[in-house]
Every structure is written in C-alpha cells, then in structure tokens.
Amino acid sequence: MRNLEKSRQKLDSAPKLNAKMRLALFAGISTLIIAICILVYIFGPPAYVYENSDWGAWSYTPDYNTTKWNILLDAHSHEKTNGGLLTYGGDGGYLTPEQNILWHISLGYNAMILTDHNTYENVEETIRIAEEKYASKIVVLPGCEWTTTTIHCNLVFPPDAPIESYSYIVPPKGEITNETIRKMINQTHAAGGIVIVNHIPWTLRVLGVNASREALLSGGADYIEIVNQNEWDNDSYKFCLENGMGMVFGSDMHWPVEVYGYTLMNASSFTAQAVFDELKNKRTEVLYIPHGTPYEVEHKLSLAFVALRPLMQIGAMFAYYIDGIANIDWMGLGVFLAYLYVAFGILELFREKTIQRICRECGKRLSKGKRMKR
Ligand SMILES: [Zn+2]
C-alpha cells in the first residue's frame, strides 16, 4: 500500500507535461543523440596512434627486374597538414613527415613524391628529414595535389627549385574551367615541374566530371596515374601508350595500409635530381600488384577511438563514406526515426493505461484504508 501511495504522490508531484510537450522533448533528445553520433562518425578521432618505432621491424620488397630498374617510386602520398584542404583521417589517421617516409621505406620504396591537398607546407620538412636521416634509403620530391571539384592533378617540382618559385600554384577560387587547368599546367611547366593527372576513374565516379584525356594531353599534361590506390585504369593505360604520355603508380596514402603498385625507373644515380630528371624523360613503368602487398606493421589503437566507437557505429548506420566523401543516408534516417516515433506512441499508450490502473488501485486502497483506520 505504501508503494501505491508513493506512486500516487510521485504522479501528483511530477512536472505536468502534456502529450505535445513530451513529444517535443522526445523528438529533441533523440535527434540530438543521432546528430552527435553522425558527427562523431564523420569527424571522430582516427583509429590509431602512430609512433616512429612502429616501422622498425617489418619490411617488404616487391618482385621486379632488379637489373633493369633501380628506383621504386610512389608518386602520390599525404601527410598531416594544418592548411590546404582538410580531409578526413578516416580509419587510420594522417602521418607526420617522418612517419610518411618510414611507411614508404617499410614497403620497399626508395623514392616518393609528397602531394598534400593544395598546400606545400610539409615539403621542406619532409625533404630535410629524408636528407638528414634516411639519405641512403629514400629520396623525396616536392609536390602538391592540385585538388578541385572537377579534377585532381599532382604537380611535381625540381628538387633544387626554391619553394617560392612554385608554392603559389594552388587552385583559384571559383569555377575550374579548361582554361584554369591549362593555366595551372603552364605555370607548373614554367617552374620546371611536371603535371600528373590523378585517378581519372575516381574523378568520374565521385565528382562526375573530368576534362577529357585528349584535352589534358593537348593542354600539356605529362602523366596519368595508371594505378591509384588499388584501382587499375585500363583506358588511361591504353591512352598513354598511344599518345606518349607517362604512367605512374600513386598509393594516394592518407593513412598507412598495404599498397598495390610501384613506379619503376632507372635513374643515373641515387639522388632526388636524377629521379626527377628520369621522371621528366617519362621513362617509367608501372608494376601493378592486384592483390596488394602485405602490411605487417602493428599500430596502437587510440583510446579516444575506443571510447567513441559505439557512438561512431550508431552514426555509421546513417552516414557513409564514398571514396573519402561523407554522405548521409536520409532514407535510412527517416525510417529509423519512424521506428522511434512508433515506439514513443506505444509507450504513451502504456503510460495512460498505467496511470489509470494506479489511480484505480489507489482509490480502492484508500477507501479500504479509511475503513481500517481506527
Ligand atoms: Zn585526389
């Protein structure tokens, strides 16, 4: 009886929310929780924390003709930057300049081009670290990924060119036309550089547009990336063969994983300048590894990631990435909210029934209690 009394008192003292207010509160809280989960999924912390010592023990060398080639180049990689175009660290998380170098060395590369999105901020530091600490193992060429909403191109510059002579070459604001692309190619060539057109299949699939290969060729572009990450571009391969454009492999590494190829070259000496000269001569061949190399380097899981992972997994029900671009599944989100509102309606129904039952029982007990009172 005491319990029933208590329930009645609770009901009496509870703040009076009418059905509309309860619905608004429910809608607000559930939307907020889902929004937080989606945001944590999209902008959440990377999964791993990297240490330079991670890359100490394991290394890999691909199978290739060592009498014909002496350079294994990766034409495309990214690092952690402050400026430029920020992109999501995704499953992994960006590497520092030294870690980028170590990752390349562990996979058997002895040459790499740094190509951050629309920024040259890490170029000097990466080259300095390579020269000071890893000169016998790898050479780094300066570059940038000219990243726009219609095309991505890697610009590569002579290792001895002062950074001021090319660091102004970034995409202009506003619409990117064939004329803008042609101007960028001319500026790059004027600075002694090379233009590589990146991942044409990705651009067509994700951005939906791309200047035609013919237009790029007549505009003066030097190379096409024949393999980007794990994707072989057969149309571009044939186009390069027929039109004398150069071919490269680009890992497009945003976080450390296995790779699917190497750009093979034969440089006259093991220096950045000799590798760049050979690149200018367009004497490259692409080694494609369709199944990917192994990658047996252990990285530490991030505690923040572990703590937020459940929220990220809820967010992943409504948001997804297509090739690095976040999308919201609005239909799925709508259906899930519909479930929630049906559940709310059912709870409301039970609420009414429960209140009625408690009041009825309270009433009964109270009248009994009165009689029992002495
Ligand atoms: Zn790109």
Ligand SMILES: [Zn+2]
């Ligand atoms: Zn890239």
